[in-house]
Amino acid sequence: MTPTPVAAPLELPCGTTLKNRLVKSSTSEGLATPSGGPSNQHLDLYRRWAHGGSGLVVTGGVMVDSEHRGEPGSVVVTDDRHLDMLRSWATAGTVNDTHLWMQLNHPGKQSPRSMNKYPVAPSAVPMAGRIGRYFADPRELTISDIDLIVWRFAYTALIARETGFTGVQIQAGHGYLINQFLSPADNLRTDEYGGDLEGRMRLLVEVYRAVRKKVGDDFPVSVRINASDGVPGGFGEEESLQVAQKLAELGVDVIEVSGGTYATPLMLGDEVDATGDTGEIFFGDQARRVREAVDVPVLVTGGFRCASDVEKGLEDGLGDLIGMARPMVLIPELANDIIVHGDRERVRLPRLTTHIESLDEHSESLVGISWYEMQMDRITDGRAIGGDGLAALWFAAKRHGVRAMFPRR
Incomplete structure (x- = not known):
């Protein structure tokens, strides 16, 4: 019996096969221990998603540098101190023949002032937009800094493979460090890491090659890139296409197409109804x-x-794989509902509010992130989805302290 398109397996260039075409895309969990290790809640959450039916689950961003974290509660992998818990995480997330890929990330200047007073970037260009005041001005990276960052990505990828993750994804979108190098609005360098697109994509190319050398040719390596940053004079669709072609030439296994930055969150779509x-x-x-x-x-x-x-999406040729993030937070078994039952009922994402105007001004960068983190926390101990915007802020304050009360994106 021929499987439906969404249920059909997919063989990747490295030889690995995904059991179907649905992906639980990366979502920041906020569940790490104070030392940056995975917690028992990671095991519960990812075991639930693995049983939920997706062929592939991608972790929230794992930071490759302990001094530069994108937001509170992020896992950090820079040495061997969390190996046992990483193995347990990988074991939990690969049940049910599920692939679990670790997303590798460095935030660059997208590291809130409440967490990092000394962020770094390709150039000393401050964060743009109304959230800029919540981020310290960045320092321009030196060549030796860049060399160390390349090494860090590769080292974390090696740890991922050795602890049982079945692949990695390099985060080169959403305004994080590699995306900052790609953007002519953020990257004003005149050395080999700036200028034309070849120079601006040099960091991404070096990171990919270093990661591939560490993990080998038979291990899936994916890259997430932006279709566009949504910024005038920034990284746009034509350059995005050229970067994708370069990655394919280098031998990447999957290219994820997304978009936006903290200042222009295109990844959240247009105004909702x-x-x-x-x-x-x-x-x-x-x-x-x-x-x-x-x-x-x-x-x-x-x-x-x-x-x-x-x-x-599959029939129209938008992609070979279809990713969902927040819908699978609301319904962890959504992949099974789609593949097994062909569920046609749309998952409705809630319009979140605290009913306090000064807080709702940052409804996504403050309330939205906290609310979805609260739902992931609830999943880990079997509670139903629920709670309003104020409950989400109270949850974030209890978990992360005062720094959670400032916009993070």
Whole structure:
């Protein structure tokens, strides 16, 4: 019996096979221990997602430098102190023939002032937009700094393989450090890491090559890139296409297409309606262009809410893999609902509010992040999804302290 498109397996260039086309895309969990290690809650959460039916689950961003963290509660892997818990995490997240890939990340200047008073970036360009006041001005990285960052990505990738993760994803989108190097608005360097696109993508190329050398040719390595940063004069669709073609040439296994930064959060879509949904797929047109231009699998994430969305995305050639993030927080078994039952009921993301205007001004960068972290916490001990915006802020303050009360994105 021929499987439906979403249930069909996919063989990657490295020889690994994913059991189906659904991906639980990366979502920041906020569940790490104070020392930056995975917690028992990670095991419970990822075991639940693995049983939920996705062929692939990608972790929240794992920081490759303990001095530079994107937000509170992030896992940090810079040495061998958490090996046992990393193994347990990998074991929990790979049940049910599920692949678990560790996302590798360095935030660059997207590290809030409440966590990092001395952020770094390709150039000393401050964070833009209304959230800029919550971020310290960055220091420009030296060549030796860059060399160390490349090594850190590769080292963390090696730890991922050795502890049982079945792949890694390099975060080169969403305004984090590698994306900052790609953007002509953020990267004003005149050395070999700046200037034209070849120079601006040098860090990404070096990180990919260093990671590949450490993990070998038979281990999946994915890269997430932006379709666009949404910033005038920034990284846009034509350069995104060229970067994708370069990655395919280098031998990447999956290219995930997303978009936006902390200042321009395109990854959250357009203004939602009263039900908390737009009904539109984000980045679909650019993902299709990338897929037509490269000979490696493309993953597209954003706006998929039910079986018909997923089927249409595959049939229309938007991607070889379809990713969901927040919908799978609300319904951890959503992949099974789609693959086994063909569920047509759309997952509605809630419109979040505290009913306090000064707080709702930062409804996504403060309330939204905290609310979804609260739901992941609830999943780990079997509680139902629930709670309003104020409850989410109280949860974040208890877990992360006062720094959680400032916008993080």
